[in-house]
Amino acid sequence: MKPQKLPLKHILSVRCPMCGAPPNERCKLSSGHPSFQTHFDRDAAAAKVSAPENFSQATMRVVWEGFRGIFQKG
Numbered sequence: 001m002k003p004q005k006l007p008l009k010h011i012l013s014v015r016c017p018m019c020g021a022p023p024n025e026r027c028k029l030s031s032g033h034p035s036f037q038t039h040f041d042r043d044a045a046a047a048k049v050s051a052p053e054n055f056s057q058a059t060m061r062v063v064w065e066g067f068r069g070i071f072q073k074g
């Protein structure tokens, strides 16, 4: 079973552990030039962070934590 191919936007949203390319920047080749391909490790790192489908869930959790903090203070 092949791993699901992530959208490039999602892969680029994480920092590349291979070449150190910052989020939203393309991977760099060893020569320092931008690469058209992303490193496999970056794909894997992106797969670990929440996919766009789970984004609303993550947002809800953050909002909920914020509300709980307000109530605890009050």
Ligand SMILES: [Zn+2]
Binding pocket: 016, 017, 018, 019, 020, 021, 027, 028, 038, 039, 042
């Ligand atoms: Zn890279």
